[in-house]
Amino acid sequence: MRSFVAVADELHFGRAAARLHVSQPALSRQIRRLEDDLDFALFVRDSRHVALTPQGARFLRDARPLLAQAARLTHRDEPGIRIAHIFDLDTGASSPTRSPNAIPRCP
Amino acid sequence: MRSFVAVADELHFGRAAARLHVSQPALSRQIRRLEDDLDFALFVRDSRHVALTPQGARFLRDARPLLAQAARLTHRDEPGIRIAHIFDLDTGASSPTRSPNAIPRCP
DNA sequence: TTGTGTTACGAGATACGTAACGATT
């Protein structure tokens, strides 16, 4: 899906591939595989232009927030700023038996 | 993440593996890989009990809606009911040049 | 001929299942 969004942004497989640090054939295959999984076409390849299909545009609208949320999940404490939820502070304090892995990422 | 939710539901690797139609070692590796990617532990394995860590519980709260949304994206027209958005009706009608692939899934 | 997307193909990485292991009850 990340690859799909990149291609949808660039509307150009070469530039999208460079942006993703992947070869153009690999990207082409990724998109085809996604289309096979979804059972509908995401792009119309005009062999000179790349355009979103209506279904591709719809998928794009839903894919962006999903990727954003997933990124938020995965790199939760990556930046230098720690963000905590009051409930987490609570749960963290209520079971101080043994911190499973205390990785001091922000010294 | 689907595997993680299964284990979190069952709190038992064997049952979760059966539910996912995968072997127990494979599931164990999947969870470990996810923990490695996230850089924090999701479960505490007591060699007799499995429990969520506070961070695992937090991850679970966020993972469920994300998976639900992803499933909605992937099997959009799977059931017998077709759901359309008014904007999609519009976009579909505004470019009737050529339907990229018209797969009549509901005869 | 140049630019762009797609196939072909061999190589490396990934993920699985079976089997063996360690720990706990």
Added chain:
DNA sequence: AATCGTTACGTATCTCGTAACACAA
């Protein structure tokens, strides 16, 4: 002894990058 999670190991599958191809401007 039984149960439950993990590690070892060989194998099948997947995915990549390079090279070759097809097609249009």
